[in-house]
Amino acid sequence: MVREDGKRNFALREGDGTEESVFSGNTPRQAALKAARRLEPASSEDAADRIELRLREKGTDKVHIYEGWSWRESAPDNKPDWMPDEITEANVAKKGIEHLEN
Numbered sequence: 001m002v003r004e005d006g007k008r009n010f011a012l013r014e015g016d017g018t019e020e021s022v023f024s025g026n027t028p029r030q031a032a033l034k035a036a037r038r039l040e041p042a043s044s045e046d047a048a049d050r051i052e053l054r055l056r057e058k059g060t061d062k063v064h065i066y067e068g069w070s071w072r073e074s075a076p077d078n079k080p081d082w083m084p085d086e087i088t089e090a091n092v093a094k095k096g097i098e099h100l101e102n
Helices: 028-036
Strands: 008-013 019-025 051-057 062-074 086-099
Touching: 008 028, 019 028, 028 051, 028 062, 028 086
Parallel strands: none
Antiparallel strands: 008 019, 008 051, 051 062, 062 086
């Protein structure tokens, strides 16, 4: 369901079907990137483990399936003062959509 600000809520589904975390975004990919940043970061993008992320769009039966990974990287030279020297980057690749059975 779309909120007044245009964002949608997506619940991260665990393997047993429980949903403990909710991520919001204008698109499912935006929410998946937020979820991927919470993964344990690797030392580089090539070394990162790919983890399946299943995000159910709240108010619907759609489950967006992504492959997500995260890694540590040096912050840019023009970073703001509050940003640490090392940051977590993430990426996702869409694998498909499933529909839950009622």
